[in-house]
Amino acid sequence: xxxxxxxxxxxxxxxxxxxxxxxxxxxxxxxxxxxxxxxxxxxxxxxxxxxxxxxxxxxxxxxxxxxxxxxxxxxxxxxxxxxxxxxxxxxxxxxxxxxxxxxxxxxxxxxxxxxxxxxxxxxxxxxxxxxxxxxxxxxxxxxxxxxxxxxxxxxxxxxxxxxxxxxxxxxxxxxxxxxxxxxxxxxxxxxxxxxxxxxxxxxxxxxxxxxxxxxxxxxxxxxxxxxxxxxxxxxxxxxxxxxxxxxxxxxxxxxxxxxxxxxxxxxxxx
Numbered sequence: 729x730x731x732x733x734x735x736x737x738x739x740x741x742x743x744x745x746x747x748x749x750x751x752x753x754x755x756x757x758x759x760x761x762x763x764x765x766x767x768x769x770x771x772x773x774x775x776x777x778x779x780x781x782x783x784x785x786x787x788x789x790x791x792x793x794x795x796x797x798x799x800x801x802x803x804x805x806x807x808x809x810x811x812x813x814x815x816x817x818x819x820x821x822x823x824x825x826x827x828x829x830x831x832x833x834x835x836x837x838x839x840x841x842x843x844x845x846x847x848x849x850x851x852x853x854x855x856x857x858x859x860x861x862x863x864x865x866x867x868x869x870x871x872x873x874x875x876x877x878x879x880x881x882x883x884x885x886x887x888x889x890x891x892x893x894x895x896x897x898x899x900x901x902x903x904x905x906x907x908x909x910x911x912x913x914x915x916x917x918x919x920x921x922x923x924x925x926x927x928x929x930x931x932x933x934x935x936x937x938x939x940x941x942x943x944x945x946x947x948x949x950x951x952x953x954x955x956x957x958x959x960x961x962x963x964x965x966x967x968x969x970x971x972x973x974x975x976x977x978x979x980x981x982x983x984x985x986x987x988x989x990x991x992x993x994x995x996x997x998x
Contacts, residue, residue, distance in 0.1 A: 755793045759802050762789030766810050772946045773983050774817050783814045801854065804847035808860035811840035815867050820985040834871035840864030848889075855900045859893040862886050862908050874915060883920065886912060903937030906930075907950055914957040923961050930954040948981040952990055959993060971997055 765786035769779035776782070790807040793800055815836030822829025841864045847857030865886045869877040877883070890912050893905040910929030913922040934943060934950045942949045955973040958966040970993070977990040 755797045755800055755803070758789045758793035758796075759800070759806065762786040762793070762803075762806060762810070765789065766806070766813070769813070772941050773820075773985075780814060780817060783810050783817075786810045787814070799850055801847055801850045801857070804843050804850065805854075805856040805860055808840045808843035808847060808857070808864060811836045811843060812860060812864050812867055815840065815864075815871075819867070819870060824984060824988060830871040834868055837864045837868035837871060841868065844889075852892075853896070855893050855897040855905065858889045858896065859900065859905055859908065862890040862893060862912070863904075865889070866908070866911070869915075874917060878917075878920075883916070899936070902940030902942055902946075903933045903950075904942060906933040906937070907942050907953065910957075911953050914953065914960065923957060927954065927957045927961065930957060944976075944980070947983050948977045948986050948990075951977055952986055952993075955990070956993060959997065967997055 763786075765782045769776065769782035769786070774780075787807060787810050790803045790810070793803040794807070797803070815833040818836070819829050819833045821827070822833070841861060844857050844861035844864060847854075848861060851857065865877065865882050868882075877886075890905065890909040893900070894909045896905075898905045906929055910926045910933060913926030913929065915921070930950060930953055934954065937943055938950060939945045941947065943951065951973045955970040955977075958970040958973075974990045974994040974997075978987055978994070981987050981990070
């Protein structure tokens with residue numbers, strides 16, 4: 729009788745072990761498929777006409793993975809990333825085509841904030857969750873205004889998230905934590921902003937990752953944010969540097985929204 733019980737326990741144990749292995753493979757495969765869809769749509773900006781559809785499909789893959797494993801860090805932070813990418817593209821299209829965008833963008837920014845918070849709870853020692861939380865708050869601020877985000881009490885949470893991302897791995901994703909933290913300190917209204925510190929961070933990013941995906945090797949975002957900050961700081965020397973940066977963006981950048989913003993800033997200098 730004892731042998732039968734032991735054998736039964738062994739069979740049950742093997743069953744659950746095999747099930748766990750299968751579930752693990754299923755989750756890994758779903759995340760991989762989500763990653764592939766995300767990349768097809770564009771890691772930096774939309775690179776194909778159906779990028780929004782591809783990113784929505786990626787969302788579904790990550791959500792399917794989370795149904796199987798609700799505590800999967802990779803699925804949560806990557807879901808936060810694709811939510812942010814989707815909302816950002818809606819914003820870009822809205823600005824370029826003069827169409828409403830704020831409600832949809834804000835919807836995905838909030839979803840991204842929530843997904844990032846799940847990732848942070850699971851593993852606060854990794855960079856991705858903190859960074860994605862800060863980036864999604866930034867997108868939310870674009871939709872509702874920085875002042876509204878401040879009234880919602882998000883300044884401290886965003887600062888904490890971006891500073892932790894910078895501390896954990898500032899070079900992650902071609903220096904994106906440097907870019908995000910520098911931008912954070914330059915867009916805040918006076919007297920909260922730390923313009924000199926923000927400019928210092930953006931220069932650090934250009935010095936270490938200037939040829940990467942957020943610099944001249946991709947979106948020219950470092951250069952755009954630095955030019956914007958220099959204009960705010962004022963002075964003929966800063967304005968001359970900003971003008972040079974903006975002209976380079978207009979001539980070379982492949983991202984329409986970045987060129988649009990550069991032209992707008994350059995017009996302010998004229």
